[in-house]
Amino acid sequence: MATFKEFRNKVKPNWCPGCGDFSVQASIQRAAANVGLEPEDLAVISGIGCSGRISGYINSYGFHGIHGRVLPIAQGVKMANKNLKVIASGGDGDGFAIGMGHTVHAIRRNLDITYIVMDNQIYGLTKGQTSPRSEKGFKTKSTPEGSIESAVNVMEMALSAGATFVAQSFSSDLKELTSLIEQGINHEGFSLINVFSPCVTYNKVNTYDWFKENLVSLDDIEGYDSSDRKKAMATLMEHNSLVKGLIYQNTEQKSYQDLIHGYADHALKDSELKIDKEKFDHLVNEFM
């Protein structure tokens, strides 16, 4: 059985020292080993931005796509080979700005993939512009007077869109993050894990210390029940979504691939490509 070390390759990440993304990388590697995967069983599909480079830093199959399109690529991979575990990952700009349309629809489609967003509330790689996750008043190069748009509340959005697995964590908490990724991988359906992953270079507001001070752990809320959607929504609203832990999970809902009419039992990639003569003649006859 593979250990987390086998999910390491020799590529040195080009992230800044202290970047939150290092912990996300380590958590994915640990979670993959913990759930019993071999490197070839895993495909990490990633978006564009600092965080998007992550697919190149894990010893597994990886596809670094185009900005905002990580989810459709990941869903295509899963549709072709349901035996692969597919992790999609990218930044908050990738998933909640340019790719928001895909995020909402991936959530409601509920294909069995795990989406890990490295949320730093800023655009890092383009050197410090506002993100849809930046709070109102947040000053950046593109909002010198402070952002006048509301930040998108992605956890509430995910619940509203019909998510079957919603979790949030913080890159300082390697243990919890690893556990949530394991749960996400094991969840049969779409799992969204939003990870506060501070940008030490451009975000001087939402720092490690800021999160430590402001995040409420759901473990500390007495009687919190992650199967109760209504409670989950109320808790998010109460804490402005600054919570960490497993927010909501629906284990009843079947995943997309379990619901497809006529869908092959084997991985679709193993399909017979030729069709037999009799079937072909039947297709021809339908037009006669």
Added chain:
Amino acid sequence: MVEQLSWKVGGQQGEGIESTGEIFAITLNRLGYYLYGYRHFSSRIKGGHTNNKIRVSTEKVRSIADDLDILVAFDQETIDVNAHELHSKGIVLADAKFNPKLPEGVDVTLYSVPFTEIATELGTSLMKNMVAVGASSAIMNLECEVFRDVVEEIFSRKGEQVVAKNMEAIIKGAEYVRNQDKGNLHRMELAKADGKKRMFMIGNDAIAMGFLAGGCRFMAAYPITPASEIMEYMIKKLPEFGGTVIQTEDEIAAATMSIGANYAGVRTITASAGPGLSLMMESIGLAGITETPLVVVDTQRGGPSTGLPTKQEQSDLMAMIYGTHGEIPKVVMAPSTVQEAFNDAVEALNIAEEYQVPVILLSDLQLSLGKQTVEPLEYDNIDVRRGKLDENPDLSELDKGQYFKRYQVTEDGVSPRILPGTKNGIFHVTGVEHDETGKPSELASNRKNQMDKRLRKLKKLPEVFPVPVQTDARHEEADVLFVGFNSTRGAIEEAKGRLEEEGYKVNHAHIRLIHPFPTEEVKTLVDKAKKVIVVENNATAQLANIIKMNVGSQEKMENILQYDGTPFLPGQIHQRSKELL
């Protein structure tokens, strides 16, 4: 007795014009006639004038007729808009309900037939379409019984009585018309057809069937006119083969999902029209640099923007060849007949995998939606080739930190390909410039190696591609060479025939492999002609410019362009080329 005639039915959209045409056409196809249809419709569900023009012949026909023999009208607008197409012996069969009148100066026979009234007497005005079918059959001297099979197929699930009523409507319609002019009916009796079984289908059906037969098991697509029928066919058929279709949130998702699925080993396609293709361009570039097979259908329609969404145009050509930023190897194929559309769909899947490139299968509205008689598609033409893909390789363990060389520089530019999930085969894929293992690299030498390798892949394609140019060129010294692509083939063939009857020596080349351009083959043909007339449905002579770029010979080149939304009629090409000769 006539060997061919042209029939048109028109009325308000949503009134059953489609089904009238269908019953009429399917029946005639089964009798062994060759048909070629053209639907005039608008981008709305109900209301607005629509018509369905069908050419019927005992010989092969591959274009719309110049004029019209029989016009079936469910409203006055149909007469006003279409009566001018009728020749002097033409006939209008119109519903008596609206008190039909011929426009001034149109001298044809008008039979006012109580379509609605007869239908209502039989139980429902919905059957007025059947009355009209019957009326038409009387003019053509067809037995009403020939329609029974089709009527049964359509209505049997509604019960025997409904079948009987519909047949009665046909018979009553025919009887009424037979009694016109005191029985001295103005008839156009069709010569008997050969009775052979042939298919009756649109290009989109053939494209979809080609994909299915070629091993496509997944499709991701977003609905759009005139491409949706491809998706609809796949939704209906893929489950029988274990596959499925996802209707995505947009065309970007459709293209990128297809890329993901192709990367992971399933033959996956997407299909759209101009607006969708514009959205897919970045993804097509991704497929290019990541060397992921991808097949995208572009059913061209009137552009730009929403343009003329239900009308014929061929104006995406340049965008399909040059669209996407940066430089990638890409194939653009343009079938010109329904049969070719089927074969090219299979071939597009093969080429995409053999060369690990995006392939654009170009169609146009008239090819995609023009319903026509097609010789039965052949099973033996189906070939599945996956190139250098090794689905189950036995690889030795890689050294720690080493990846499989998915982008190995090779002589032909094509690298070995394995699928994610393969043991000891881990590699990385990225739209960033990368080294042989897929790891990002900005090294100048690597950039050049990888770029050259990718662009090398298609160098030989024009030589090995089966029939890159469909040619009908028997003259060593031709007065004119016609060049076209996609659906204009039939109209050009007919215009060519008329010019030859008048003594001109005419060659015809229809470009099937648009990119990479079959320069040698086209140059040979251009050199044999005094004049080259490029016939295309766009305003800026895109194909002509491609030819000029690749072949030269500017001084010989003339254009026949049409961009009013209508497909070419043979007579238009004939007339306009005479002005140029």
